[in-house]
Amino acid sequence: MSERSRPSDALPTDVRPVEGARRVGRMRPALLLHEDHDLCPGCGEPVAIRVLLEAIEELGAAQRAIGVIGIGCYTAFTSTMDIDLVQALHGRAPSVATGVKRMQPENLVVTLQGDGDMVNEGLQEVIHTAARGENVTCVLLNNGVFGETGGHMTSTTVIGQRTKNTLEGREAATHGHPILIGDLLAPLGGTAYAARGTVHDAHGVVQTKAMIKRALTAQQQGLGFSFVEILTMCPTGWFVPTADGPGYLDDVLRPVHATGELKRDGRILTTRELLDAARKQQP
Amino acid sequence: MTTEPNAPTSRGTVTIEIERCKGCALCIPACPPAVLRMSEAHNGIGMPYPELLPGCTGCGACLLVCPDFCFEVWQYDAPLRHAEAGAPS
Numbered sequence: 236m237s238e239r240s241r242p243s244d245a246l247p248t249d250v251r252p253v254e255g256a257r258r259v260g261r262m263r264p265a266l267l268l269h270e271d272h273d274l275c276p277g278c279g280e281p282v283a284i285r286v287l288l289e290a291i292e293e294l295g296a297a298q299r300a301i302g303v304i305g306i307g308c309y310t311a312f313t314s315t316m317d318i319d320l321v322q323a324l325h326g327r328a329p330s331v332a333t334g335v336k337r338m339q340p341e342n343l344v345v346t347l348q349g350d351g352d353m354v355n356e357g358l359q360e361v362i363h364t365a366a367r368g369e370n371v372t373c374v375l376l377n378n379g380v381f382g383e384t385g386g387h388m389t390s391t392t393v394i395g396q397r398t399k400n401t402l403e404g405r406e407a408a409t410h411g412h413p414i415l416i417g418d419l420l421a422p423l424g425g426t427a428y429a430a431r432g433t434v435h436d437a438h439g440v441v442q443t444k445a446m447i448k449r450a451l452t453a454q455q456q457g458l459g460f461s462f463v464e465i466l467t468m469c470p471t472g473w474f475v476p477t478a479d480g481p482g483y484l485d486d487v488l489r490p491v492h493a494t495g496e497l498k499r500d501g502r503i504l505t506t507r508e509l510l511d512a513a514r515k516q517q518p
Numbered sequence: 519m520t521t522e523p524n525a526p527t528s529r530g531t532v533t534i535e536i537e538r539c540k541g542c543a544l545c546i547p548a549c550p551p552a553v554l555r556m557s558e559a560h561n562g563i564g565m566p567y568p569e570l571l572p573g574c575t576g577c578g579a580c581l582l583v584c585p586d587f588c589f590e591v592w593q594y595d596a597p598l599r600h601a602e603a604g605a606p607s
Contacts, residue, residue: 245569248534260591270587276540437579477542
């Protein structure tokens with residue numbers, strides 16, 4: 236875009252400062268080969284992938300990281316994520332990760348799945364992996380829809396949420412209740428760490444990165460299964476304008492899938508307890 | 519050189535890859551000092567993009583929430599007074 240189109244009150248943003256300034260944030264994480272992707276405007280998944288890659292890099296594990304990738308919109312990043320990757324079938328990433336980790340125990344093994352992939356298609360895989368205490372980290376990108384295949388309901392869709400096949404909103408009597416996957420995984424004996432983060436605002440992004448680093452550190456310490464769920468925006472699947480995505484996540488998804496740590500150092504908190512704590516903090 | 523006492527200052531700045539921006543506008547409410555706004559002009563893919571006004575702190579919130587990796591964030595060694603240098607023209 237030429238400088239001619241810049242309004243008179245706006246500052247130039249097309250050139251880097253020449254001197255007297257230091258760069259404190261780079262456009263893409265070092266482990267992403269280039270910035271371009273074809274995901275929708277306002278999608279939360281690239282933000283989650285940014286913090287995952289940054290966490291791996293900051294732990295000094297880039298050369299030892301192996302990602303096991305499920306199938307969803309995020310799978311588009313397999314061509315640009317600069318770590319070793321294995322593509323799993325729908326829902327099977329935790330089982331594939333089990334095999335990878337048992338054969339390569341010195342490596343850092345991370346799965347990346349969506350809610351449709353993990354909670355619908357492969358629910359038993361992740362539960363058994365956690366119960367066995369496999370020393371892997373599973374990352375769930377939860378937006379409550381099957382985004383890649385058209386935006387229909389998943390097992391995490393909240394009551395009242397509109398999707399392509401629940402146009403009047405999910406109704407418990409017809410469609411059942413959402414599965415709070417973190418609550419299923421945290422109490423299992425093999426689970427060392429479980430948390431639910433969000434990328435709908437900058438504070439949530441920072442917290443989510445800290446959760447991922449704790450989960451990966453638990454794996455590095457050989458403590459067992461670790462799990463981080465990340466609430467991500469899908470304005471296309473939610474039928475909302477892109478700019479309304481973060482607010483929709485905060486107003487609709489987060490009151491059900493409350494954010495916080497579900498298991499740390501042996502202490503378990505349920506989603507209900509996280510919700511109660513959040514309500515007490517409200518003025 | 520004299521400057522006006524209330525001249526706007528910026529502790530930081532951003533570079534923005536506006537041709538990659540898909541116009542989602544998530545950066546606008548994320549900016550704590552509220553110095554980003556969406557353009558009236560459109561980029562090569564027909565989308566509005568963020569413009570920067572004086573007052574950036576270089577906090578990087580825009581970078582954190584941007585799904586399209588459009589932002590690079592800088593902090594000045596000393597706050598930049600826009601009446602002195604780099605004033606929008």
